[in-house]
Amino acid sequence: MIEACGLSKAYGDTIAVDGLDFRVEPGLVTGFLGPNGAGKSTTMRMILGLDRPTSGSVTVGGSGYRGKVWPLREVGALLDARAVHPGRSGHNHLHSLAAANGIARRRVDEVLEQVGLTAVARRRVGGYSLGMAQRLGIAAALLGDPGVLLLDEPVNGLDPDGILWIRTLMRSLAAEGRTVLVSSHLMSEMALTAHHLLVIGRGRLLADTSLADLIARHSADRVEVRSPDAVRLAAVLRAHGGEVTGAVDGTLTVAGLGSARIGELAAGHGWVLHQLRDLTASLEEAYFRLTQDAVSYRAAVAA
Numbered sequence: 001m002i003e004a005c006g007l008s009k010a011y012g013d014t015i016a017v018d019g020l021d022f023r024v025e026p027g028l029v030t031g032f033l034g035p036n037g038a039g040k041s042t043t044m045r046m047i048l049g050l051d052r053p054t055s056g057s058v059t060v061g062g063s064g065y066r067g068k069v070w071p072l073r074e075v076g077a078l079l080d081a082r083a084v085h086p087g088r089s090g091h092n093h094l095h096s097l098a099a100a101n102g103i104a105r106r107r108v109d110e111v112l113e114q115v116g117l118t119a120v121a122r123r124r125v126g127g128y129s130l131g132m133a134q135r136l137g138i139a140a141a142l143l144g145d146p147g148v149l150l151l152d153e154p155v156n157g158l159d160p161d162g163i164l165w166i167r168t169l170m171r172s173l174a175a176e177g178r179t180v181l182v183s184s185h186l187m188s189e190m191a192l193t194a195h196h197l198l199v200i201g202r203g204r205l206l207a208d209t210s211l212a213d214l215i216a217r218h219s220a221d222r223v224e225v226r227s228p229d230a231v232r233l234a235a236v237l238r239a240h241g242g243e244v245t246g247a248v249d250g251t252l253t254v255a256g257l258g259s260a261r262i263g264e265l266a267a268g269h270g271w272v273l274h275q276l277r278d279l280t281a282s283l284e285e286a287y288f289r290l291t292q293d294a295v296s297y298r299a300a301v302a303a
């Protein structure tokens with residue numbers, strides 16, 4: 001478990017993180033979302049003891065990262081996949097990490113196998129593609145078999161196979177009871193990977209919620225209905241207080257009446273429905289609504 005209490009960080013006049021209180025629970029993949037500059041990386045660096053909070057605190061498993069004797073065995077992290085000496089081989093990089101952290105040599109081969117880099121392990125890291133470097137970073141995070149994993153943009157540079165692989169890996173690590181915190185800007189990917197979400201904007205917590213709740217809260221209350229009797233149905237729904245759009249192609253979008261009521265009204269007239277479904281927001285739509293006032297950098301829209 002990761003626990004932040006009033007966690008804040010200022011760089012001069014810039015308040016990067018502003019009084020965050022949250023817990024990241026084991027057994028779940030927690031997505032860490034927020035616009036550019038929201039403070040995600042700064043928060044992750046403070047969790048890892050790479051930056052000191054200006055005020056407040058953050059603990060991993062009840063204690064600060066800096067106080068841990070064998071940190072890699074408790075917390076594995078992927079922050080910047082390119083931050084590896086380019087002249088070293090992948091194998092050597094992992095081997096020196098293992099030696100410094102009292103981790104058995106055989107783990108190096110195990111994690112290389114797990115991330116699919118065995119065949120290129122003796123090559124210089126400088127020659128790795130971005131996707132290979134990401135895999136090496138993930139191997140380093142897994143090396144100490146830690147209970148807590150922090151992954152900053154882990155799908156960056158991965159091909160579709162790699163994205164599916166990391167999604168499955170994150171979910172299985174969580175299913176083993178580990179704590180998994182993962183930042184990403186890819187909403188469609190997060191919707192498939194995360195169980196829980198922490199959303200921040202301008203250093204502040206905007207949401208700490210399950211994926212399902214966030215989507216439900218930001219979904220407008222609308223229903224899509226498809227029927228060969230759409231025109232007549234539309235008139236009846238309007239007469240019962242529904243706001244109805246569409247009908248030309250047999251599809252209606254209805255606000256103000258629930259799907260049960262719509263189904264009952266159609267059945268009352270003996271009209272066939274080919275489809276009746278609640279329209280839910282995508283995670284991307286929910287995210288945009290949540291963060292619209294917290295975006296620091298927005299490009300001008302071309303006229």
Ligand SMILES: Nc1ncnc2c1ncn2[C@@H]1O[C@H](COP(=O)(O)OP(=O)(O)OP(=O)(O)O)[C@@H](O)[C@H]1O
Pocket residue numbers: 011014015016034035036037038039040041042043
């Ligand atoms: N070392 C630093 N010195 C000064 N300002 C910094 C430093 N690190 C981060 N910041 C500032 O803190 C704020 C938060 O940055 P941070 O990198 O944590 O955001 P982020 O959510 O990770 O963004 P992104 O999605 O773009 O990676 C930004 O305004 C950034 O410019």
